[in-house]
Amino acid sequence: MTVIANILIIATISFGTIFILVTAIGLIRLPDAYSRAHAASKSATLGVMSILLGVFFHFWLIEGTFNSRILLGIAFLFITGPVGGHMMGRAAYLSGVKLWDKTVRDDLAEVVKKKRENLK
């Protein structure tokens, strides 16, 4: 039983650590703010979530205390992670951060331009 528990704990924590490492590499390698937001909002969310899950399993299966705060933390991260990514992307776009090597750049540029003209 403890062997299975240990495997579970090690698997979740190392999974999370790998994802956080990849996030860090992605933040350095990706070319512009928007594609960095991809890496930051996805991999960091899942990485921290699975590390927390590993901590939860450790305290539940090895130490024998059921810590419900960790589960709440996972739920809050799950809700706020994507919203954070969205807000960063939106703020960057509206303050005029340039896109990188763009192929198709649909309506949003025109929509924002029209709205700016209406404001004037």
Place this chain on the structure above:
Amino acid sequence: MAFQILVNLIIAVTWMFLSISFKPTTFIVGYLLGLFMLFFLRKSFSTRFYMEKVWAIIKLVLLFLKELTLSNISVLKLIIKPEMPIRPAIFAMPTVLEKDWEITLLSSLITLTPGTIVIDISDDNKTLYIHSIDFEDIDDAVKSIQDTFEKAILEVSRS
């Protein structure tokens, strides 16, 4: 849905009073009995049986977890590749959803799917502007994924 849950809770409490035992197990037995009663009386409510909605929510959560894992693996592959073969783009996607919480949920789901992030939502809540990290090959796939998401959300919000 909320009304049916309330009726079910009242039946459970009534069961506790009938059997003069105020223990959690009695409550659970009463709740299950109430569930049976509501199931047989489901025609008399104007909305559908609420366990169907609960089941739809569970399916949506499982879909969410699956997409989160898949999107992380695809971003991981993208980052590890030595050349950076990405072509980012922003495209508009019309949505049929109307309520605010549905659109919030849809944009959270899209943000967590492979290679897409919601940048902006139009003022009339009809269009989502999505930044895609690799436009060429992902466009159709993303469309189909969002169809499944929209369908799952509609399944939850259907009364």
